[in-house]
Amino acid sequence: MLRLFLPRxxxxxxxxxxxxxRAITAEAARxxxxxxxxxxxxxxxxxxxxxxxxxxxxxxxxxxxxxxADIPALFEAGFDDHPSALGPVxxxxxxxxxxxxxxxxxxxxxxxxxxAYRAHGGLAGLDRARAMTxxxxxxxxTDSGLRGRGGAGFPTGVKWxxxxxxxxxxxxxxxxxxxxxxxxxxxxxxMEGDPFALIExxxxxxxxxxxxxxxxxxxSEYPHAIAAMERAAGIxxxxxxxxxxxxxxxxxxxxxIRVGAGAYVCGEETSLLNSIEGRRGExxxxxxxxxxxxxxxxxxxxxxxxxxxxxxAILAQGAAAYARFGLGRSRGTIPIQIAGNARRAGLFxxxxxxxxxxxxxxxxxxxxxxxxVKAVQVGGPLGAYFPxxxxxxxxxxxxxxxxxxxxxxxxxxxxxxxxxxxALARFAFEFCAEESCGKCTPCRIGAVRGAEAVDRLxxxxxxxxxxxxxxxxxxxxxxxxxxxxxxxxxxESALRHFPEEFGLGRAAAE
Amino acid sequence: MDxxxxxTARRARExxxxxxxxxxxxxxxxxxxxxxxxxxxxxxxxxxxDAVNISAAELHGVISFYTDFRTAPAGRRSLRLCRAEACQAxxxxxxxxxxxxxxxLDEFGTTPDGRLTVEPVYCLGLCACAPAxxxxxxxxxxxxxxxxxxxxxxxxxx
Ligand SMILES: Cc1cc2nc3c(=O)[nH]c(=O)nc-3n(C[C@H](O)[C@H](O)[C@H](O)COP(=O)(O)O)c2cc1C
Ligand code: SF4
Ligand code: FES
Numbered sequence: 001m002l003r004l005f006l007p008r009x010x011x012x013x014x015x016x017x018x019x020x021x022r023a024i025t026a027e028a029a030r031x032x033x034x035x036x037x038x039x040x041x042x043x044x045x046x047x048x049x050x051x052x053x054x055x056x057x058x059x060x061x062x063x064x065x066x067x068x069a070d071i072p073a074l075f076e077a078g079f080d081d082h083p084s085a086l087g088p089v090x091x092x093x094x095x096x097x098x099x100x101x102x103x104x105x106x107x108x109x110x111x112x113x114x115x116a117y118r119a120h121g122g123l124a125g126l127d128r129a130r131a132m133t134x135x136x137x138x139x140x141x142t143d144s145g146l147r148g149r150g151g152a153g154f155p156t157g158v159k160w161x162x163x164x165x166x167x168x169x170x171x172x173x174x175x176x177x178x179x180x181x182x183x184x185x186x187x188x189x190x191m192e193g194d195p196f197a198l199i200e201x202x203x204x205x206x207x208x209x210x211x212x213x214x215x216x217x218x219x220s221e222y223p224h225a226i227a228a229m230e231r232a233a234g235i236x237x238x239x240x241x242x243x244x245x246x247x248x249x250x251x252x253x254x255x256x257i258r259v260g261a262g263a264y265v266c267g268e269e270t271s272l273l274n275s276i277e278g279r280r281g282e283x284x285x286x287x288x289x290x291x292x293x294x295x296x297x298x299x300x301x302x303x304x305x306x307x308x309x310x311x312x313a314i315l316a317q318g319a320a321a322y323a324r325f326g327l328g329r330s331r332g333t334i335p336i337q338i339a340g341n342a343r344r345a346g347l348f349x350x351x352x353x354x355x356x357x358x359x360x361x362x363x364x365x366x367x368x369x370x371x372x373v374k375a376v377q378v379g380g381p382l383g384a385y386f387p388x389x390x391x392x393x394x395x396x397x398x399x400x401x402x403x404x405x406x407x408x409x410x411x412x413x414x415x416x417x418x419x420x421x422x423a424l425a426r427f428a429f430e431f432c433a434e435e436s437c438g439k440c441t442p443c444r445i446g447a448v449r450g451a452e453a454v455d456r457l458x459x460x461x462x463x464x465x466x467x468x469x470x471x472x473x474x475x476x477x478x479x480x481x482x483x484x485x486x487x488x489x490x491x492e493s494a495l496r497h498f499p500e501e502f503g504l505g506r507a508a509a510e
Numbered sequence: 511m512d513x514x515x516x517x518t519a520r521r522a523r524e525x526x527x528x529x530x531x532x533x534x535x536x537x538x539x540x541x542x543x544x545x546x547x548x549x550x551x552x553x554x555x556x557x558x559x560d561a562v563n564i565s566a567a568e569l570h571g572v573i574s575f576y577t578d579f580r581t582a583p584a585g586r587r588s589l590r591l592c593r594a595e596a597c598q599a600x601x602x603x604x605x606x607x608x609x610x611x612x613x614x615l616d617e618f619g620t621t622p623d624g625r626l627t628v629e630p631v632y633c634l635g636l637c638a639c640a641p642a643x644x645x646x647x648x649x650x651x652x653x654x655x656x657x658x659x660x661x662x663x664x665x666x667x668x
Contacts, residue, residue: 010634010636015651046639182596182637185635220578259537261577277533280572280575338638339599339637340596340597340598341600411596411637413595415599
């Protein structure tokens with residue numbers, strides 16, 4: 001029996017995977033061949049999607065990108081010799097070079113097959129956590145060095161301890177799956193490709209802090225991830241992993257999927273909590289911390305998808321096995337997302353510490369257009385633009401901070417030499433103005449003024465430069481959250497590294 | 511769906527009722543309403559405000575905060591074009607201008623025949639196959655003017 005694997009990840013679908021699936025079914029029927037077509041998540045090699053795999057002697061052989069027109073020939077050749085043949089998928093250098101802990105199963109298994117999940121190491125972390133006290137689980141996560149993957153890099157163990165120690169009749173785990181940062185798609189890939197990993201991570205978190213309810217807040221732009229999480233939660237409930245007495249452990253824990261409504265700022269944790277409560281997604285002043293007074297005023301652990309999905313492997317393999325990877329205070333692995341104008345765009349999970357240049361030049365292979373790289377924006381719309389001169393910066397929280405940027409959600413957007421840095425700086429302000437929650441004046445009004453100032457500057461009015469500097473300073477100092485506070489990162493980095501694009505000499509931009 | 515006001519109100523009450531007892535039910539209710547009516551009908555508002563126990567002003571505040579919620583019906587088909595950075599890096603901005611012009615639109619909006627609403631979106635999570643778009647909820651990657659025309663010519667979902 002022929003066993004084929006084809007992703008149903010949204011990026012694979014966007015590149016025609018469904019047409020390929022239909023062609024496979026039709027061709028198999030025409031030939032009277034029995035085929036099992038397993039729909040998986042994506043391996044993350046998006047330039048090869050749709051990536052079709054066949055299992056032979058226990059080894060997965062890849063073909064990609066394939067089109068429906070390739071299918072008859074692939075059947076004819078017995079899924080062997082074909083121009084799209086890539087050899088054993090796990091030997092493809094892009095994949096072979098990774099350290100896949102969080103994404104170990106993504107692209108490998110059927111995301112809704114709980115038996116396959118267990119057979120590939122799933123639930124070992126939860127099993128171990130069930131034999132531990134909450135304080136021991138928190139200690140294990142603390143020892144792993146895991147920091148929040150949503151952007152701020154806050155130590156997860158410290159956050160969990162605060163919630164564990166907070167008193168309240170009810171506590172919550174809230175998974176932040178708003179993934180609004182352009183250039184990032186790891187949360188989406190994980191939810192579509194290995195949703196049980198997130199559910200297991202949430203169940204472990206719930207045990208650690210004493211929560212009995214969880215929410216997953218997913219942006220509405222992700223209909224496939226929403227459907228996948230709904231389906232996986234239903235399967236987990238039916239299997240007793242979620243629900244009244246989860247897995248006979250006596251501890252009730254269940255989750256609910258909530259859908260955003262098109263507001264970027266709802267990725268900010270307090271705005272997200274307001275949104276779940278049914279309010280405008282305005283940012284709340286801190287304190288109180290969500291860990292003390294979060295959702296419905298109760299102690300709440302808010303964590304990113306990748307943070308929670310890293311936890312099962314940490315519990316299963318031990319804190320030391322995770323902390324072994326990394327650099328300085330950035331421990332473990334980070335799923336880097338290579339986006340935009342990159343030859344090999346996709347998801348690359350690796351220990352912290354590769355240089356930006358290694359990622360962009362070696363792993364991504366430069367630009368898709370074949371033109372020179374001009375800049376890469378790291379960390380989404382609030383992240384800085386890095387010129388090749390800074391490509392020796394190692395991928396780590398402190399290292400990027402030191403280079404005037406941030407790693408954010410680890411999305412890297414590559415631009416070739418046709419990029420218009422003035423237009424990108426203007427866009428940063430435009431985006432901030434569009435998405436501002438409106439609570440602070442520097443963000444709401446400053447962003448509009450900022451876009452005007454960039455226009456003036458690019459039109460040759462150097463008098464706008466001091467104004468731009470003042471605006472950035474005010475936004476940085478007087479914004480309640482990072483939307484207003486970090487918009488100066490893309491603007492000022494573009495100005496600093498590419499002054500000539502704003503009609504300025506290098507000295508003026510400093 | 512077009513209903514007389516009292517029928518709309520009745521239906522809104524039913525939709526809200528399905529979420530009774532749920533904490534923070536407002537966004538799920540609004541999503542359900544919009545899925546059914548294509549927008550949040552005026553006649554539904556008093557029912558919803560009543561169901562979640564907030565004032566009309568508060569409800570307006572919530573609906574107006576979120577870009578997803580419409581106050582008027584959109585075109586029969588929906589096209590969302592990603593304006594964010596990774597798509598810009600792959601020529602999205604120029605391509606979207608071309609697409610809009612091809613549809614006879616000066617800016618994002620609904621075609622005069624009401625057939626299609628074209629809206630900007632800030633990232634679809636398809637940044638590794640940019641420029642990206644979504645047509646009636648279906649993702650499209652590495653979009654070109656030709657691929658988009660072909661997709662638009664395809665059968666519209668009912
Ligand atoms: C404007 C803004 C948008 C944000 N968007 C997200 C997001 O989409 N996903 C996310 O996990 N964190 C986002 N964050 C960070 C969250 O506020 C918060 O730090 C995070 O969810 C905490 O989880 P972690 O510790 O696991 O990273 C955003 C922050 C700001 C200021
Ligand atoms: S900085 Fe902007 S988005 Fe953040 S709280 Fe202030 S107004 Fe709202
Ligand atoms: S930036 Fe366009 S899909 Fe992410």
